[in-house]
Amino acid sequence: MNVKHQLRMTVLGSGSWGSVLADVLARNGHAITIYGRNAQEIAEINRDHTNSHYIPNLQMDESIVGTTDLREAVQGAAAIFFVIPTQAIRPVAEKVGALLSETGNRPFLISAAKGLEEGTLDRISQILTQSIPQPVRGDVVILSGPSHAEDVAKHDITTLTAASENEDAAAWVQWIVMNDYMRIYTSTDVTGVELGGAIKNVIAIGAGAIHGLGYGDNTKAALMTRGLAEMARLGVQFGADPLTFSGLSGLGDLIVTCTSTNSRNWRCGDRLGRGEPLEHILATMGMVVEGVPTAQAVHTLSAQMHVDMPICDTIYQVLYRDRPLQESIDALMQRIAKPEIDF
């Protein structure tokens, strides 16, 4: 175990990534509370130190305390990790904001979720700053990168980016998370890191879909590379550094998500490619598929910003407009010929 100065911190979300992140932090010597809304699951975490539904291969550090009480979870926490689906961040953050206003602590707010909010099109850092009043809000840090929970549970070597407008806050998160199997890099490009993490989920649905249809490695490489170009093209319109998209939260996460059967987004796409209806896939996945709502948000954002994102748009058309997959791919191949680099 990597013993550090013990801090009390809270992880909101007892799903696959929340459970594994809580375990990493507890093994680093910190006092960790994990909050979930499913009483049975929290009881299992406290009794057996396992989470058999979400992450069966994880044996959690025994010091982790599970609770279904949000007040208890946030009280006295030096940092609050948001590890719930993007669409649930705002309502939970608003409750957290109200509780912090009562208790008066001012924790770091760390998002480990990846997506864009439907309707508002907001990134998670924006949701957190809108929902939690400034006097009780510490710095916002985004923790993102190639990190399937199943592999981190096995202590596979994993690298992430901690991004914050405040370099010291990013460095603080780097310090609390790093150990002999987690290596964390810092960044101040919050927008780029968040957009990379959100958009790679959309592209991963496409990677799964082409696999399900029977296409091979050339097609996968084409999709990933041109998908990365779309991500960067949108990102620069929002002031992101294009180099961020070649980093862990862009290319790195695109690789892991587009090439692994652990990815829920990839699996959703694969099943679409094999002809299963989206509603059935989502109803039986048992875990969040962030790329589905984010595809809708990216579709609207790209239209608003006049950014050409044909792959993301094709995935949107398939998910939301019932456009046949094969016909959509054929249409992508019929697009006008153009240079490769066209920012």
Ligand SMILES: NC(=O)C1=CN([C@@H]2O[C@H](COP(=O)(O)OP(=O)(O)OC[C@H]3O[C@@H](n4cnc5c(N)ncnc54)[C@H](OP(=O)(O)O)[C@@H]3O)[C@@H](O)[C@H]2O)C=CC1
């Ligand atoms: N899994 C992974 O490998 C990684 C995931 N991420 C990101 O982390 C985020 C969470 O993903 P992950 O842990 O995999 O998701 P899971 O589907 O495994 O778990 C989601 C968790 O969030 C809880 N939840 C959902 N809605 C609410 C709500 N309104 N209030 C409180 N809790 C809620 C669920 O509770 P309940 O069981 O009651 O529904 C469940 O515990 C996503 O944005 C994902 O992209 C990032 C890196 C790696």
Ligand SMILES: O=C(CO)COP(=O)(O)O
């Ligand atoms: O973000 C992830 C890995 O870095 C998890 O991806 P999925 O949600 O597709 O499983």
